Amino acid sequence: MQKLEFGDLQKQCAHFLTHHGPLTARQSLTEILAATGEDERMDVYCAGTMIADFEKEVADLLGKEAAVFMPSGTMAQQIALRIHADQRRGSTVAFHPRCHLENHEDKAYQHLHHLNSVLVGSYHNLLTLADLEKVADPITALLLELPQRNLGSQLPLWDDLNAQVAWARARGAAVHMDGARLWEAQPFYQRPYAEICSMFDSVYVSFYKTLGGISGAMLLGDAAFIRQARLWMHRHGGQIIHQFPALLSARLGLRTRLPRIPDYVQRNLEIAHLLTQFDKISSIPRPPHTNMMHLALRGDRQKLEDAAYQIAIEKGIFSFYALGDTTLPDWHLWEFVTGDATLKLSLKEVEAFFAELLERAA
Amino acid sequence: MQKLEFGDLQKQCAHFLTHHGPLTARQSLTEILAATGEDERMDVYCAGTMIADFEKEVADLLGKEAAVFMPSGTMAQQIALRIHADQRRGSTVAFHPRCHLENHEDKAYQHLHHLNSVLVGSYHNLLTLADLEKVADPITALLLELPQRNLGSQLPLWDDLNAQVAWARARGAAVHMDGARLWEAQPFYQRPYAEICSMFDSVYVSFYKTLGGISGAMLLGDAAFIRQARLWMHRHGGQIIHQFPALLSARLGLRTRLPRIPDYVQRNLEIAHLLTQFDKISSIPRPPHTNMMHLALRGDRQKLEDAAYQIAIEKGIFSFYALGDTTLPDWHLWEFVTGDATLKLSLKEVEAFFAELLERAA
Structure with a gap:
């Protein structure tokens, strides 16, 4: 698969799981x-x-x-x-x-x-x-x-x-x-x-x-x-x-944005909580302490990255482009930061994203 | 005399002898x-x-x-x-x-x-x-x-x-x-x-x-x-x-601005040339090599600075706020840089400014 570059992929997307959404x-x-x-x-x-x-x-x-x-x-x-x-x-x-x-x-x-x-x-x-x-x-x-x-x-x-x-x-x-x-x-x-x-x-x-x-x-x-x-x-x-x-x-x-930090943190905790239903996802720490957490995703790294890419292309939801290492070869790291863009998505939409990601990468 | 600060004085002015003119x-x-x-x-x-x-x-x-x-x-x-x-x-x-x-x-x-x-x-x-x-x-x-x-x-x-x-x-x-x-x-x-x-x-x-x-x-x-x-x-x-x-x-x-550099340099040479008529002004070097020169002004430093200040207040022409030292106690230094703002003034206007400056500081 010939992938779009990171920035070109983001440009195709209307929704972002993390951060505030990119600006030109x-x-x-x-x-x-x-x-x-x-x-x-x-x-x-x-x-x-x-x-x-x-x-x-x-x-x-x-x-x-x-x-x-x-x-x-x-x-x-x-x-x-x-x-x-x-x-x-x-x-x-x-x-x-x-x-x-x-x-x-x-x-x-x-x-x-x-x-x-x-x-x-x-x-x-x-x-x-x-x-x-x-x-x-x-x-x-x-x-x-x-x-x-x-x-x-x-x-x-x-x-x-x-x-x-x-x-x-x-x-x-x-x-x-x-x-x-x-x-x-x-x-x-x-x-x-x-x-x-x-x-x-x-x-x-x-x-x-x-x-x-x-x-x-x-x-x-x-x-x-x-x-x-x-x-x-x-x-x-x-x-x-x-x-x-x-x-x-x-x-x-x-x-x-400083006044919104409690909202970011609260939503991050809610997302971490809903992810506890997936045994192929683990947050670090558990529960998170702030509006950021590391998510460890279990599976084949290439399949997970391809799944995130396909969801971005097909549904316009950007999540991650590449995953990082953990000590375990079948667990891969994503730095998840809840920001303005995350707040624009409902918890249902976030949950649906993760369910689809894991299903596509299975 | 209670002087306006540098920036406040510039704000009162419509014309600038040097540089490109200030922006907010x-x-x-x-x-x-x-x-x-x-x-x-x-x-x-x-x-x-x-x-x-x-x-x-x-x-x-x-x-x-x-x-x-x-x-x-x-x-x-x-x-x-x-x-x-x-x-x-x-x-x-x-x-x-x-x-x-x-x-x-x-x-x-x-x-x-x-x-x-x-x-x-x-x-x-x-x-x-x-x-x-x-x-x-x-x-x-x-x-x-x-x-x-x-x-x-x-x-x-x-x-x-x-x-x-x-x-x-x-x-x-x-x-x-x-x-x-x-x-x-x-x-x-x-x-x-x-x-x-x-x-x-x-x-x-x-x-x-x-x-x-x-x-x-x-x-x-x-x-x-x-x-x-x-x-x-x-x-x-x-x-x-x-x-x-x-x-x-x-x-x-x-x-x-790069394409305008020859114009800046040319005008700087013209200004240096017209200043040769004033024996209380000397350019360093003489003639200048670029669009910049140091002008040494002879006289009482406070009187020169006050004169420049008064011209700025009365006529809206900003030149300098403070002068620097030279080896000689009665000669004072001004770094003169010809830029867009200088080009907006005619040589006659520049000449008139210097004549008035020296007259007021006499």
């Missing part, structure tokens, strides 16, 4: 244009009312003294760990083996910042206090990812989180949050964002995931920390002359 | 929206037709095998020098004391890449072959800025440029061009861009200066070099999920 460049620009005030001036080299007001808005929401908008999380997190390490006159940082810095940044923390890492916890499970207690190296910072994407957006229990933070503090280490998906953690903890962030020295959040922005990240902490972060951002090449398109879309996402 | 965020977005095809898809992590086609367009224009669009020149140039240094198993690079890497990047080349620099040439003059011949350190790369912004966008003569490049090549060093303003150099050399670039191993160009894009840079070289540059860009945090607003504006700038 024009649609995205039109969306942010409508959300921009008549007289709003461009930011200039990370200064100006537009960016300063937005940084303050997010800092207030997360209960931090200061914030800096950055082009990417890859930039923000290396910088955070470098500052914490320099302040403590060390170079060793600790994080989970599935950490973004370890797996998706070409080891920039080593190559650019000469930091060493201690990997804490097992590949398949959230980090625990018992894992931390085995660490012998003196560390300058502990990174915790809330929720942890590669484990199906799992979250530690509140008391466990507090105990891990206390462990780091007792050793003089800073605690940094990889909060790329922090926005989705609030319904699980049922506490204000500021309370969740209060135990962390620094927090990174992203605007282009569930919030649906074009791009962009923010790093938050106390004023002295953010002052240093701006210096490192400049060194990284991130003090960009104008970032207003990303900034405007981040602002729009925060205002329009 | 909405105006800029509207401009790129109009230049975007109905079905154009967003770039995704530096991939996709929109970005690949644009990289090829610029690579073809500059006669290079490959190109990578990057968020900033600060990112692009450190990366270029790091690759050249690593390839030659060294860490020493050479550039002029007014180099952007030395003065405007918080010494990122040292802090992130552990490169050492040899500063070649005198602060006030273009680098010469004689300067190079004094270099004792073995160097891995020579950076040449064409044209050199901080010297009033000066350019070396073609033969001098060739001799400097030959010096570096004879020592096994790579030659990198800081071509942030390369676009403006073509009328001076009267040679195709590809010929100017042909003697350089790597070239960086910018899209937000005379081309008027929102932001963005490009690094060009052979395919193996660009492959490595993409790796380092990722490490810097520059592999951004969507860059299409910057990309679309860069493309628009290249298509609409």
